[in-house]
Amino acid sequence: MDQGSIARILKQVSGGGDEIQQLQKALLDYLDENTETDASLVFSRKFYIAQWFRDTTMETEKAIKSQKDEDSSEGTHHAKDVETTGQIMHRAENRKTFLRSIIKTAPSQFSTLKMNSDTVDYEDACLIVRYLASMRPFAQSFDIYLTQ
Secondary structure, X not given: OOHHHHHHHHHHHOOOOOHHHHHHHHHHHHHHHOOOOXXXXXXXXXXXXXXXXXXXXXXXXXXXXXXXXXXXXXXXXXXXXXHHHHHHHHHXXXXXXXXXXXXXXXXXXXXXXOOOOOOXXXXXXXXXXXXXXXXXXXXXXXHHHHHO
């Protein structure tokens, strides 16, 4: 991954939230901007929103499950794990709120909310997609799957 380009995109986007949320917003802006030239981008945009919402829900469920597992074992790191679980839950709720606001916004209204139409081009959009895909659990554990 080209971290320099990712950092440049994050500087250009300059929005609230974490870096994942900023990259998601930049990608959604790019897809929304180019739906007139390629109708399949409407589907792609909806797919990404649904997938990110699902990922956030799965992350939350995983955190709750790990907290329940820790409660049953009564480990010495319990307080630290609860704090981490709380942070995961808070971050997940922020991402869900962000995605809900994107879903509720009509495409015509969404174009007025764009930061800058020249922020992301095709190459940057491809880089964002690769970067966000690399953050998914399957991509992070791909070496394990290959060795098995």
